[in-house]
Amino acid sequence: MxxxxxxxxxxxxxxxxxxxxxxxxxxxFRDANHDIYHIWWEKSKSYRVNNWTSLANTLKAKSSPxxxxxxxxxxxxxxxxxxxxxxxxxxxSKYINDNWTRLSKAPKAKSAxxxxxxxxxxxxxxxxxxxxxxxxWWDGTFHHDNWTKGAKASKAVSAxxxxxxxxxxxxxxxxxxxxxxxxWWDGTFHKDNWTRSAxxxxxxxxxxxxxIGSHQHVFYxxxxxxxxxxWWDGTFHxxxxxxxxxxxxxxxxxxxxxxGNKLHVFYxxxxxxxxxxWWDGNFSKDNWTANSKATKALDSPTSIIIPAKPDQKKPxxxxxxxxxxxxxxxxxxxxxxxxxxVRIRVHxxxxxxxxxxxxxxxxxxxxxxxxxxCEIETINGWAKMTDxxxx
Numbered sequence: 476m477x478x479x480x481x482x483x484x485x486x487x488x489x490x491x492x493x494x495x496x497x498x499x500x501x502x503x504f505r506d507a508n509h510d511i512y513h514i515w516w517e518k519s520k521s522y523r524v525n526n527w528t529s530l531a532n533t534l535k536a537k538s539s540p541x542x543x544x545x546x547x548x549x550x551x552x553x554x555x556x557x558x559x560x561x562x563x564x565x566x567x568s569k570y571i572n573d574n575w576t577r578l579s580k581a582p583k584a585k586s587a588x589x590x591x592x593x594x595x596x597x598x599x600x601x602x603x604x605x606x607x608x609x610x611x612w613w614d615g616t617f618h619h620d621n622w623t624k625g626a627k628a629s630k631a632v633s634a635x636x637x638x639x640x641x642x643x644x645x646x647x648x649x650x651x652x653x654x655x656x657x658x659w660w661d662g663t664f665h666k667d668n669w670t671r672s673a674x675x676x677x678x679x680x681x682x683x684x685x686x687i688g689s690h691q692h693v694f695y696x697x698x699x700x701x702x703x704x705x706w707w708d709g710t711f712h713x714x715x716x717x718x719x720x721x722x723x724x725x726x727x728x729x730x731x732x733x734x735g736n737k738l739h740v741f742y743x744x745x746x747x748x749x750x751x752x753w754w755d756g757n758f759s760k761d762n763w764t765a766n767s768k769a770t771k772a773l774d775s776p777t778s779i780i781i782p783a784k785p786d787q788k789k790p791x792x793x794x795x796x797x798x799x800x801x802x803x804x805x806x807x808x809x810x811x812x813x814x815x816x817v818r819i820r821v822h823x824x825x826x827x828x829x830x831x832x833x834x835x836x837x838x839x840x841x842x843x844x845x846x847x848x849c850e851i852e853t854i855n856g857w858a859k860m861t862d863x864x865x866x
Contacts, residue, residue: 498734502741502749502763503527503542503551504776509535511551511563514749514767522767527551531563531570538587538634539728539775541599545592546856547781552590552599558583560599560611575599579617582609586634587681587775589646593639594827600637600646606630608646608658622646626664629656633681634728636693640686641820641832647684647693653677655693655705669693673711676703680728681775683740687733688818688834694731694740700724702740702752716740720758723750727775734780741778747771799851802862809865811841811849818852825866 501515511527528535538554550564552575559576576583586602598612600622607623608631623630633649645659647669655669655678670677680696692706694716702716702725717725727743737755741763744750748764749772764771799817803810811819813835821831823846835841843849849863 499781500732500734500739501542501549501779501781502730502776503540503778504743504749504772505536505539505553505774506770507773508770509537509773511536511540511553512770512772514763514769516763516767522763522769524767524769527563527570531572533563533572534561536561538584540777541588541590541634542777542779543590543592543597544779544781545597549779549781550590550597551777552588554584554587554601558585558604560584560588560601575611575613575617579611579613579619581611581619584609586631589635589637589681591637591639591644593644598637598644600635602631602634602648606632608635608648622658622660622664625660626658626666628658628666629654631656633678636682636684638684638686638691640689640691642829645684645686645691647682649678649681649695653679653698655682655695669705669707669711673705673707673713675705675713676701678703680725683729683731685731685733685738687738689832692731692738694729696725696728696742700726702729702742716752716754716758719754720752720760722752722760723748725750727772730776730778732778732780734782739778739780741776743772743775747773749776807845807865809843809863811835811843811860811863813837813839813841819860820850820852820857821847822849823847 499517503513506512513525516522534555536553537556540551540553542551552562555561559574563572582603584601585604588599588601590599596614600610603609607621610622611619629650631648632651635646635648637646643659643661647657650656657669658666676697678695679698682693682695685692690708694704697703705713723744725742726745729740729742732739737753739753741751751763752760801812816836819833843863843865847865849860850857
């Protein structure tokens with residue numbers, strides 16, 4: 476089986492009909508008026524649009540945005556005209572904003588930010604005026620540090636992208652040689668060069684990154700304005716998505732997001748439309764600007780998927796059960812027996828970190844030893860498994 480197909484199927488447990496009904500796909504981008512424009516799609520309601528800088532009554536954008544979600548709450552970050560990183564988030568019908576560089580007393584930004592969550596923490600990264608990658612995080616208090624100095628890595632010529640993998644934090648960015656540099660932190664800094672390792676084409680944009688199971692994926696615009704894709708599953712691979720989908724050339728950095736067995740990429744084309752390519756075993760494409768009748772994009776989009784709530788009203792389904800696993804007690808051990816593909820974190824003792832991040836499917840047992848406890852990934856985030864607490 477194609478290794479890329481395997482990497483996508485690893486999270487197919489998230490795609491029951493229950494999950495897809497009511498699911499929302501969101502794209503944010505900077506428009507020609509330097510506002511943060513928002514397009515979202517919901518299966519039952521098609522495309523809708525709004526303007527977040529206007530709704531939050533906040534400063535105009537000087538960069539493309541970055542985003543993440545915390546449960547059903549969307550957070551958007553961007554650089555303003557003063558080189559500060561602005562933050563907008565929504566609580567019910569109210570849009571709230573604050574200034575992260577000011578609150579953290581961090582250096583000014585030169586690039587758009589990259590954003591991610593890590594447990595209950597919120598993190599952003601950006602290129603500063605010295606071409607270093609600055610990092611701000613919030614865990615109830617603001618902190619900041621410098622990742623290129625910490626890792627003794629190459630200087631950046633693009634905005635970074637960020638993702639978390641288990642107890643690791645990862646960033647990717649383009650360097651002066653057109654290579655995609657990678658820094659990760661697991662208590663210590665590490666670095667490598669993905670374009671070189673994958674023998675892939677040079678980059679002409681900031682990258683986008685996403686983790687699917689234990690596989691790591693990076694997308695970027697190459698020197699031919701095609702979307703290149705590098706993924707790592709213990710070995711490096713690469714392919715070309717614009718050629719694969721026979722899609723328009725790319726004129727921005729891409730954005731990447733996954734839902735179940737689909738991997739999605741969004742980018743701005745030469746006509747300033749937001750193009751969308753997705754892969755679910757085959758390539759497909761559409762044009763979100765045309766479909767939503769939205770304003771044109773000035774630069775790169777960012778994207779988020781919010782799965783449907785399991786208690787939402789949904790059409791009739793022939794699925795018999797949404798059960799994810801069975802439990803068996805064997806002496807001092809608890810055995811988790813998945814009935815479909817699941818992602819489980821196994822923790823030891825009372826601390827959260829470090830933990831084992833496991834993907835397991837039917838027929839593959841997870842053993843919980845004395846002193847260990849577990850979480851399982853659901854459509855609403857990570858949930859503690861009270862029946863798999865062996866402390």
